[in-house]
Amino acid sequence: MNRILLLMVAVATAAGLGAQKPVAQPANKMTAFVNALMAKMTVDEKIGQLNLLNPGGGVATGAVVSSGVESKIKSGGVGALFGIIGVDKIRQAQQLAVSSSRLKIPMIFGSDVIHGYKTTFPVPLALSCSWDLAMIERSARLAAEEATADGLSWVYSPMVDIARDPRWGRVVEGAGEDTYLGSKIAAAMVKGYQGNDLAANNTVMACVKHFALYGAAEAGRDYNSVDMSRLKMYETYLPPYRAAIDAGAGSVMTSFNDIDGIPASGNKWLMTDLLRKQWGFKGFVVTDYTAINEMVDHGVGDLQVASALALKAGVDMDMVGEGFLTTLKKSLQQGKVTQRQIDDGCRRVLEAKYKLGLFEDPFRYCDSSRTQREVLSADKRTAAREFGARSCVLLKNNNQTLPLKKSGTIALIGPLANNKSNMLGTWAVSGEPQLSVPVLDGMRSVGGSGVNILYAKGANITDDTALAKKVNVFGVRADVDSLSPDQLLTQALEVAGRADVIVAVVGEASEMSGEAASRSDISLPVNQQRLLQALAKTGKPLVVVLMNGRPLILNMEAELATSLLDVWFQGHEAGNAIADVLFGNYNPSGKLTMTFPRNVGQIPIYYNHKNTGRPQGAGPTQKFRSNYLDVSNEPLFPFGFGLSYTTFSYSEIKLNRTSMRAADQLQLRVTLSNTGQFDGEEVVQLYLHDEYASITQPVKKLKAFQKIRLQAGESKDIVFNLTVDDLKFVGSDLKPIYEPGNFTVFVGGNSRDLKQAKFVLVP
Structure with missing residues (x-):
């Protein structure tokens, strides 16, 4: 037994926590252990277990950073941390908890592991377009292996919100519009993360989000209100959450929206009556980032009132806001919450730590030899390339322009054609963009020496400097070139003139979709439209490669393009995976999991709509039928659509x-x-x-x-x-x-x- 393990056993034994049975024990063993521990805890220590903090200095996932974290850990005032990554930092923080706090209770360390950890895979919406459940489960399994090798044991994923409004930026994090497919993917992700044994050092506890109905935010505007009938909830929006719970998910995260006029984080019907009583959920509930504090702006009362409401509703852990830490004891003294309610939350958090094996070994996930071996390993990069190719959706392919020949001259043009900073997509908080493969490098590698590839940027992602500033919040994603738009276009046309075929890589910057990235106009930026129009006028075959985190309005683009390939955001191996598809090393098989509208006026648009009493039938538009005067009812590309190089x-x-x-x-x-x-x-x-x-x-x-x-x-x-x-x-x-x-x-x-x-x- 090494010195570190001997130290941990000594520390745990001194706290009355040592010599425990193996963690994979019947529930009564866990209950007895937690009962004994809670009997020693003060009210303050119990409330401390309900406190999740972000010490800052790590990954950016919100606007608030916690202060005085070290002293709070030592006083038993922190149950979990997120926002720090790496074995050394996590070991240091855990050491504070198990050596400096009175009861030596270990902390849980979590992070937003949405589509891979440091090795970044395609965004979830892209993965869903593979319709490959085994592959999707494997992506979560690999992410869990890599994240645990770097010290983590808890991931804020999967996001299972059904979404039918592509204006909402967070559609990129989910599986699209369909309840059945979304439920299957939710279960696959949970199984991939959690495996068969949560106490194993290569599995993580999943956190299903956002509970509930967040994908139906009004007007597609993030954090907005949701209002729907119970019938629609049960038929369409709730099943994926239920599927994740039935698959064994260990934790659930609340959503920011209100439900029936009550914010989700304070909604007792949602958290207790539905989640725990109807569905039998035994894990713990954590809020989203400062969601309890934000109930004040919803109008429920001050922070003390909001915190009491959340606890009584069934919330067990407060993310960053510290409302529980600063108000619950006062509310207990005033009779606004009960000791039983505090105890229930504390118990569920301690049970999660027990299931993860943290009482047996607080440093179970701090094996630096695994870090060296498994983080950014070659097998994960290989998997990322495979996942990327299988996520592509071919939307058009006239004249069998694709696959490209590995000969002749190709003009590779566009603001995303030689751009590392956007390949990972949004919410890749631990991924390093500069380790990604841009399309230009992938094309040259896969195409080989027989093909001549000429490159020109052609346009900025956007010429709108105000928009660029908004999407550059996590680093430069939409750079504005020193050359003028006209100069960029002139260079592109010169290159195109010397080529046999044009490949134009266009789309959104990675942070034009995702959290707090709603768009009322989901068309391509006008300068990119101008580029495509000019390239089409050359008469050369035009292959449009689209990078995006949501369905876009593509009427003009679909008309101009000879071939149209939606590659979404593919992660670190983007360039290689895209080139594999373009050159035919892989025949695209992806199918859309969200409907593409013809214009924003059709939104929300989805395939499994209900008929009205006056449906518009096939043929010409009829008066006094449910239709538009200015556009067809039909989408540009329907749910489930995707072409192949074969038929x-x-x-x-x-x-x-x-x-x-x-x-x-x-x-x-x-x-x-x-x-x-x-x-x-x-x-x-x-x-x-x-x-x-x-x-x-x-x-x-x-x-x-x-x-x-x-x-x-x-x-x-x-x-x-x-x-x-x-x-x-x-x-x-x-x-x-x-x-x-x-x-x-x-x-x-x-x-x-x-x-x-x-x-x-x-x-």
């Missing part, structure tokens, strides 16, 4: 029965054929529509999908099995029900282009 065809649907009873299983079979010249993958999507129901139903709902790989010329029978559970919907009592009647089942490669068949559920 796929679907046979008609074959059902094993056209009527079924509740105890039956309906088998659906369709033949998928690769009718093109390339091997490729297709996401086969199954949707369902309940034609008549006591609660109005969407025009279709995703109910299943399979990702299938076929060689060129190969065919395969795809089988889906449906049960009565797939036919259920949320009834007026907010419980799942099914009703006999007529159903339509759809199968195809996106939510628009589908084969269909009908069946009846008989009484």
Whole structure:
């Protein structure tokens, strides 16, 4: 046993915490341990466990930084820390807790690990477009391994908010608009982070966020109010949170919005009645950054009132705001909170530490040999490249312009074509942008010596200096070149004139999406539009590579481009992954998980809308129907859409029965054929529509999908099995029900282009 471990055992034993059984013990062992510890704790020490601080000097994730952190740790006033990373710093802070505080209680160390840790993977919205659950789970597993190798044991992920308004910047952090897919991804992420044993030194506790309904912020404006019916909550927005809880998530983070007029962090129905009583959640609840303090601006009362409201609602830990630390004891003395409520919060925090193995070994995650071996390791960079390629969505490919030949001359143009600072995307708080591979380097590496690649910047990300200042808050992401816009454009046209094909890499800066990055105009900046228009006029094939953290308005771009490839933000291996797709080393297989509108006036727009009593049918626009005078109801690109370098065809649907009873299983079979010249993958999507129901139903709902790989010329029978559970919907009592009647089942490669068949559920 090494000297550090001997010291830890001695410290724990002196505090009455040593000689404990292994952490993976039945719940009664944990309960006995926590009971014994809490019997020794003062009220102040119990409240201290409810306090999460950010000492500053590390990663920037909010506007407030805690003060006097060291003295608060020594006095037992801190339960957890975030904002510091690295084994040495975390070990130093943990040493304060386990050697200088009275009861030597270890702290939890957390961070925003959203899409990879130091090795940055594609943003979550991009990962969701892979429709590859095993890959998504693996991305979380690798992130957990790397984060724990650097001292962390708690990650503020996954973000599972359903989002149908692309003006909201945080759509980039989630899985898009669909409840079924979002639920599957939520569970996969939790399993990837937490593994089979939370006490293992390479797993982390997941924190599901933002509870709840944050993705429906009014007007797409961050931190804004949310107002919806309970029916919509249960049918559409709540299931991904429930899926994450059912997958075993250890913690939950509150959202900033109000629900039924009560801020989420003070909403007892949400935190206690729903989360704990209905869903059986046993973990702990932490607020988002200073969310308790922000309830004051919501109008609930002063900080003492807000803090008491949050505790009574079921919040266990206060992030940064210190409302619990500074007011709960006074509220207890005044009878505004109870000792039981404080004890319940403290118990749940201590149980989390027990599950993580921190009482057995406070330095379980502080192994510097793992840091050297696993952080930014080659296998994680390789994975990042694979994840990036599999997240790309091909939206257009006229004349088989893609894949590019590894010969001839390519003009690589655009503000994001040779730009390291934006490759990681938003909320990559631990990632180093300068370690990323820009597109230019990736193209030269993958293209090889046979292809001549000429580069010109062509335009700034934006010429609007006021906008650039806003998006440069975490460093320069939108630089304004010393050359004038006209000079940049002239250089681009000169390069384009010498090329066989043009690849234009355009889009948002990484911080034009994400938290506090809502946009009312989600089109490309006008100077980038001008660049594309000029390049299109050359008559050369124009491949537009789009980097973005949300659906954008792309009517003009889709018209001008010969090929259009949405690559989102791919992380450290962006340039290599994008080049793999452009040159055909990987055949793109991504499918959109958010609908792309034609203009902002269509927002919110999503595939599984409900019919009105006057739906607009196919054909010309009709008067007195639900439509617009100036634009089609249809999106530019529908949910589930994505092309391939090959082509796929679907046979008609074959059902094993056209009527079924509740105890039956309906088998659906369709033949998928690769009718093109390339091997490729297709996401086969199954949707369902309940034609008549006591609660109005969407025009279709995703109910299943399979990702299938076929060689060129190969065919395969795809089988889906449906049960009565797939036919259920949320009834007026907010419980799942099914009703006999007529159903339509759809199968195809996106939510628009589908084969269909009908069946009846008989009484």
